[in-house]
Amino acid sequence: xxxxxxxxxxxxxxxxxxxxxxxxxxxxxxxxxxxxxxxxxxxxxx
Numbered sequence: 001x002x003x004x005x006x007x008x009x010x011x012x013x014x015x016x017x018x019x020x021x022x023x024x025x026x027x028x029x030x031x032x033x034x035x036x037x038x039x040x041x042x043x044x045x046x
Contacts, residue, residue, distance in 0.1 A: 008026065017037055025033055 017033070020033060022030060022033060022037075
């Protein structure tokens with residue numbers, strides 16, 4: 001299994017957006033999840 005320097009790539013999980021604990025997501029990735037929850041998809045491809 002690949003292990004990066006920050007130990008952020010150890011596991012891949014698929015969850016419903018409502019099941020994701022936003023506080024456990026890195027500050028760099030958090031805005032993407034917040035936008036998804038708020039229905040803002042302008043930065044993503046659909």
